[in-house]
Amino acid sequence: MSQRGRDQRDRDQPGGDRPRGDRPRGDRPRGLAAAGVGSRRHCEEMIGDGRVEVDGEIVRRFGARVDPQRQVIRVDGRRIPAREDLVYVALNKPAGVLTTMSDARGRPTIADFLGDRAERLFHVGRLDYDTEGLMLLMNDGELAHRLAHPRYGVLKTYLADVAGPLPRDLGRQMITGVELSDGVASADRFRVVERAGTRALVEITLHEGRKHIVRRMLAEVGHPVSRLVRTHVGPVALGSLRPGATRRLSTREIGDLYAAVGL
Numbered sequence: 325m326s327q328r329g330r331d332q333r334d335r336d337q338p339g340g341d342r343p344r345g346d347r348p349r350g351d352r353p354r355g356l357a358a359a360g361v362g363s364r365r366h367c368e369e370m371i372g373d374g375r376v377e378v379d380g381e382i383v384r385r386f387g388a389r390v391d392p393q394r395q396v397i398r399v400d401g402r403r404i405p406a407r408e409d410l411v412y413v414a415l416n417k418p419a420g421v422l423t424t425m426s427d428a429r430g431r432p433t434i435a436d437f438l439g440d441r442a443e444r445l446f447h448v449g450r451l452d453y454d455t456e457g458l459m460l461l462m463n464d465g466e467l468a469h470r471l472a473h474p475r476y477g478v479l480k481t482y483l484a485d486v487a488g489p490l491p492r493d494l495g496r497q498m499i500t501g502v503e504l505s506d507g508v509a510s511a512d513r514f515r516v517v518e519r520a521g522t523r524a525l526v527e528i529t530l531h532e533g534r535k536h537i538v539r540r541m542l543a544e545v546g547h548p549v550s551r552l553v554r555t556h557v558g559p560v561a562l563g564s565l566r567p568g569a570t571r572r573l574s575t576r577e578i579g580d581l582y583a584a585v586g587l
Contacts, residue, residue, distance in 0.1 A: 375400050402579040403587055405464075411443045412462045412573040412581075416565040419551075423450040423459070434459065437568050448472050448557070449480075452536060457482070457554030458562040460573075460581075470585035471558065477531040478584055479512060481556035482538050486547040488524040490516060494545065498528065502541045506534065509541050529556075558584045 370376050376383045377398040378390055390397060392406030405412065415437055417423070425435040425447075434447060438461070445461040448471045462468050470476050491497075494514070501510040513529040524547075528538055539549045555562045559580035565571060573581075 370399060377401075399579075403582040404575055405578045409443075410462070410464050411441075411445065412460070412464065412578050413438070413445060413570050414560060414562070414565060414573055415459045415461060415570045416562060416567050417451050417456060417459050418567040419454050419456045422453060423447055434461070437570060439570075449533065451554060452539070452552075455552045455554065456567065457552075458557050458560065458565075459554075460557050460560065467581060467585065467587060470587065471581065472533070474531070474533050476585045478558045479529050479531050479556070480554060480558075481513075481527060481529040483517065483553045483555055484526050484528060484538060484542060484549045485551040486524055486526055486542055486549055488519060488522050488547070490519065490524050490526070490547065494526075494547070497545060498541065502544050504540055504544060509534065509537055511541070523550075527555075 367376070371383050374382050379395050390406070392408075395406075397404050397406045415434060417434055417437075421432045421434060421436070424433050427433050438445065443463045445463055446465070446468050448460040448462065448468050451457065451459055460468075460471065471478050495516070498511040498514040501508040509530075509532050511528050511530045513527075515527050516524060517527050518525040526542075526547075528541075530537070534540075538552060542549050553562075560573065560577050
């Protein structure tokens with residue numbers, strides 16, 4: 325093939341319109357399989373079915389050059405995490421642990437459960453000192469910002485052990501709205517999971533981000549919380565992750581988080 329033909333071939337591939345000499349060493353485009361889409365065989369099948377997009381354009385043939393540092397890859401319309409330097413972690417925060425990376429008074433912090441990591445991870449939002457459950461940590465600044473910003477309305481779900489007995493209209497009251505000192509707060513969903521004598525277990529889902537919001541809402545309607553556990557952040561579930569343990573998010577979970585905030 326002539327040089328002219330090779331140049332035209334490169335321009336026809338996603339990310340191929342930039343001269344090779346302009347790319348810094350160690351940052352050259354890679355194949356889709358190396359970028360994390362899947363095995364070579366699986367990539368060939370997905371590309372053949374028109375399921376892979378790079379920067380909004382459907383990839384037509386395998387071997388397309390991709391630079392995951394600069395380009396957005398989507399499979400079936402969902403963005404995938406192709407950059408190797410990005411880390412996404414779920415933590416089951418125990419009660420009695422601060423949502424911070426250090427504490428001058430020597431109290432337990434979430435950093436105590438992350439081990440020796442080379443990456444600097446940021447927590448997405450906070451959990452109260454006495455609240456347990458799911459926290460997300462990552463070094464993807466744009467995603468973390470959107471997940472924490474009220475504008476994007478990412479839902480969080482909690483299980484709360486509360487004082488009973490519960491009135492039949494409690495769910496309607498929580499969804500309609502509870503008047504607090506700093507304004508009305510309302511749940512997106514509410515259900516009673518279990519009733520046991522003078523105690524009850526309820527599940528509440530809301531996009532509110534005000535401090536102590538779940539505890540304040542339930543206390544205001546006469547059902548103070550004795551234990552609170554966050555079970556979901558958007559599409560990510562706590563599942564069977566034990567207290568103090570961490571796990572990497574799956575590619576699907578990260579893609580679902582991107583979709584939840586419009587990335």
